[in-house]
Amino acid sequence: MNGQTFATAFSVDQTPKQVFAAINNVRGWWSEEIEGDTGKLGDEFKYRYKDIHRSKIKLTEVIPDKKVVWLVLDNYFNFTEDKSEWKGTKVVFEIAKKGNKTEVRFAHQGLVPEYECFDVCSNAWRSYINGSLRSLIATGKGNPNKKENDEEKASL
DSSP: OGGGSEEEEEEESSOHHHHHHHHHOHHHHTBTTOEEOOSSTTOEEEEEETTTEEEEEEEEEEETTTEEEEEEEEEEESSSSSTTTTTTOEEEEEEEEETTEEEEEEEEETOOTTSTTHHHHHHHHHIIIIIIIHHHHHHSOOOOBOOOOHHHHHTO
16 A cells, blocks of 8 residues: 555755755745644645635644644545545655755655545645645745635535
8 A cells, every 4th residue: 555655756956954844834835724733743724725625734743843643533525425535644744855856755644545536636736745845945935825715605
């Protein structure tokens, strides 16, 4: 199962400290709708994307400038038969200095091809990790999901 877990990686010029800070700035690269704290061991936060996807996540491992691990405590998709496909999976960010670059390795352990959401979720992670997070690290500006306005929320 681990051999088929979704994973991706990239390298940047910034320091491991800068990369670690950006990863923990979840509102800066994943979603402005994040509720809760996202930077310390034991922190829990909620992710929401319209009525399509909701997750409750806990930081279970935090090693400054080296590693961050999230445990998905609860999850809901409106487009899968099994609404809780991510529940119990782990999202792992590993940071390592490689020469004059910093490598970021991302894995969603438990996100496997057997999951109905695998293609959609893998493509989304690629966009958030290799696009938005990488941009936040390199330029200081990511491309997270924007906050919904009250009108949009009311229509859901």
